[in-house]
Amino acid sequence: MKPGRRLQDTVPAWLEAHRDAARRSLQRRLQAPVLSLISIAVLGFILALPAYLWVLLDNARALSAHVDHDPRIALYLDGVEAATVADLERHLETDARVERWIWIDADEALARYREGLADPGLLDWLDENPLPDVVDVVPATADPETVAALREALAATVPGATVVSDDDWVRQLNSLHQLGLRILSVVGALLGLGALLILALATASELRERREEIAISRISGATHRFLRRPSLYGGVMTGLGGGIFAGILLLIGIGLSRAPLEQAAAAFDLELGLSLPGATHLLALLLAGLLLGWLGARLGSGHALRDAP
Amino acid sequence: MIRLQRVTKRFGSASEALSNVSLRVDPGAMAFITGPSGAGKSTLLRLIAGLERPTRGRIRVNGHDLDRLSNRAIPGFRRSIGLVFQDHRLLFDRPVFDNVALPLEILAYRRPEMRKRVRAALDKVGLLHKEGVNPRTLSAGEQQRVGIARAIVHRPVLLLADEPTGNLDPALSREILQLFDDFNRVGMTALIASHDLGLVERMGKPVLHLEDGRIEARAAAGAPA
Numbered sequence: 191m192k193p194g195r196r197l198q199d200t201v202p203a204w205l206e207a208h209r210d211a212a213r214r215s216l217q218r219r220l221q222a223p224v225l226s227l228i229s230i231a232v233l234g235f236i237l238a239l240p241a242y243l244w245v246l247l248d249n250a251r252a253l254s255a256h257v258d259h260d261p262r263i264a265l266y267l268d269g270v271e272a273a274t275v276a277d278l279e280r281h282l283e284t285d286a287r288v289e290r291w292i293w294i295d296a297d298e299a300l301a302r303y304r305e306g307l308a309d310p311g312l313l314d315w316l317d318e319n320p321l322p323d324v325v326d327v328v329p330a331t332a333d334p335e336t337v338a339a340l341r342e343a344l345a346a347t348v349p350g351a352t353v354v355s356d357d358d359w360v361r362q363l364n365s366l367h368q369l370g371l372r373i374l375s376v377v378g379a380l381l382g383l384g385a386l387l388i389l390a391l392a393t394a395s396e397l398r399e400r401r402e403e404i405a406i407s408r409i410s411g412a413t414h415r416f417l418r419r420p421s422l423y424g425g426v427m428t429g430l431g432g433g434i435f436a437g438i439l440l441l442i443g444i445g446l447s448r449a450p451l452e453q454a455a456a457a458f459d460l461e462l463g464l465s466l467p468g469a470t471h472l473l474a475l476l477l478a479g480l481l482l483g484w485l486g487a488r489l490g491s492g493h494a495l496r497d498a499p
Numbered sequence: 500m501i502r503l504q505r506v507t508k509r510f511g512s513a514s515e516a517l518s519n520v521s522l523r524v525d526p527g528a529m530a531f532i533t534g535p536s537g538a539g540k541s542t543l544l545r546l547i548a549g550l551e552r553p554t555r556g557r558i559r560v561n562g563h564d565l566d567r568l569s570n571r572a573i574p575g576f577r578r579s580i581g582l583v584f585q586d587h588r589l590l591f592d593r594p595v596f597d598n599v600a601l602p603l604e605i606l607a608y609r610r611p612e613m614r615k616r617v618r619a620a621l622d623k624v625g626l627l628h629k630e631g632v633n634p635r636t637l638s639a640g641e642q643q644r645v646g647i648a649r650a651i652v653h654r655p656v657l658l659l660a661d662e663p664t665g666n667l668d669p670a671l672s673r674e675i676l677q678l679f680d681d682f683n684r685v686g687m688t689a690l691i692a693s694h695d696l697g698l699v700e701r702m703g704k705p706v707l708h709l710e711d712g713r714i715e716a717r718a719a720a721g722a723p724a
């Protein structure tokens with residue numbers, strides 16, 4: 191404890207020191223507004239790109255969830271033995287995942303088919319009925335995973351049968367979505383790394399401008415923590431600014447691409463809207479900016495101060 | 500306060516900047532280091548301030564063994580020292596007040612106390628009326644006095660000055676040395692490097708003469724360790 195300083199002064203003094211560091215950092219930024227804005231803009235663009243891709247992906251997934259369909263599983267029992275068919279019937283009776291099921295007899299199916307033809311005599315050319323018996327299963331739930339599990343269970347019961355479920359395209363869409371997320375996280379990580387390096391460089395060059403002040407401060411007993419404090423505040427400010435800018439860019443981007451996207455979707459008979467990201471997602475964007483800003487400043491200042499005497 | 504025992508400092512593979520230097524400065528004393536340019540005066544002061552580490556030998560300053568001082572302990576040690584440079588090293592991006600306040604900011608002084616101390620320091624060097632101006636607009640003598648105010652504002656126990664009168668005319672130089680004498684009178688130990696032997700001798704203080712990295716003459720307070 192230095193003479194003239196009391197214990198109860200230490201916490202307010204610490205707060206004051208932080209406020210000073212923040213104020214000084216803000217002043218520094220206001221003195222070079224163009225440079226500061228460029229940092230914010232760069233971070234904003236870097237954050238906005240993956241955020242925009244994410245919104246597109248999220249909406250694409252919503253598309254598959256919105257589609258109104260009762261999933262069906264069809265079993266084509268071509269050349270399946272009678273014993274196996276009995277197994278299948280027992281399974282269909284007991285499996286809770288099955289809502290109901292219809293047995294379409296091959297002869298019955300052929301008869302119905304014949305009715306639909308303009309010239310039923312055509313089918314007389316056939317020696318035997320080419321149609322297999324078909325079991326049409328309606329699952330109790332539309333949940334893709336349950337449906338897939340049921341489909342596998344049925345396929346296991348009748349090894350010879352061809353099993354087709356009409357939610358195949360949903361699962362394809364889902365796996366495409368997973369792929370999209372994977373690509374997005376790689377792109378996002380690379381862009382984040384780039385942003386981190388840019389912010390670290392900006393911080394290091396800012397500290398290089400302050401090097402005489404830093405040298406004098408070191409001689410006067412300043413710690414590295416004290417010296418990098420304004421830079422960390424600067425990083426947080428840039429990060430927040432970048433996050434806000436990214437949010438604005440994202441909203442503008444969605445606003446601009448909404449109408450053309452809906453038109454394109456309509457051409458494919460799809461009802462696809464582009465919904466705006468919620469407050470949570472915008473907040474996440476802000477936090478991502480803040481974290482990148484802080485981390486970049488921490489890296490840059492750590493590097494720049496490493497050689498400070 | 501300061502005690503060097505057979506201290507040698509070598510930069511890279513060059514010849515020794517200091518060779519086997521031993522000296523002692525007692526608490527409350529005031530002493531001068533003289534010697535031609537390149538004799539090792541600055542190196543000696545930088546070693547004492549903990550800005551350089553000795554190649555060999557022991558340095559004790561204000562109760563700290565400098566060779567055993569950890570990196571973490573260095574800032575705390577430096578806060579007990581005031582340093583004055585020949586080229587004053589003021590920051591031209593801020594007014595006189597902020598320049599002088601720098602060591603107090605590092606010590607996390609609160610505003611009112613900081614203001615009081617900065618004013619007191621500026622008053623001592625006769626520049627209270629200049630607290631708001633940019634140091635760039637000051638004369639060389641005034642700039643040096645701001646540098647001195649910054650060195651003593653946190654009331655260090657030891658004041659080190661490296662050719663503080665180097666750029667000043669004789670009258671201003673005497674004025675500056677008189678300031679150091681005043682600080683010494685109120686208890687600050689002072690060690691001042693200067694190549695101006697005539698000026699130094701008139702102060703009537705112990706003088707250590709450095710020549711080619713070696714102590715040549717020994718005087719009372721700078722007795723051999």
Ligand SMILES: Nc1ncnc2c1ncn2[C@@H]1O[C@H](COP(=O)(O)OP(=O)(O)O)[C@@H](O)[C@H]1O
Nearest residue numbers: 510513516534535536537538539540541542543
């Ligand atoms: N950082 C350094 N690197 C290499 N040589 C140095 C360094 N500092 C001082 N020297 C050398 O040490 C010797 C003493 O220098 P210095 O202490 O500055 O002398 P003075 O201050 O008495 O003029 C000189 O030969 C100088 O070239």
Ligand SMILES: [Mg+2]
Nearest residue numbers: 540541542661
């Ligand atoms: Mg020198």
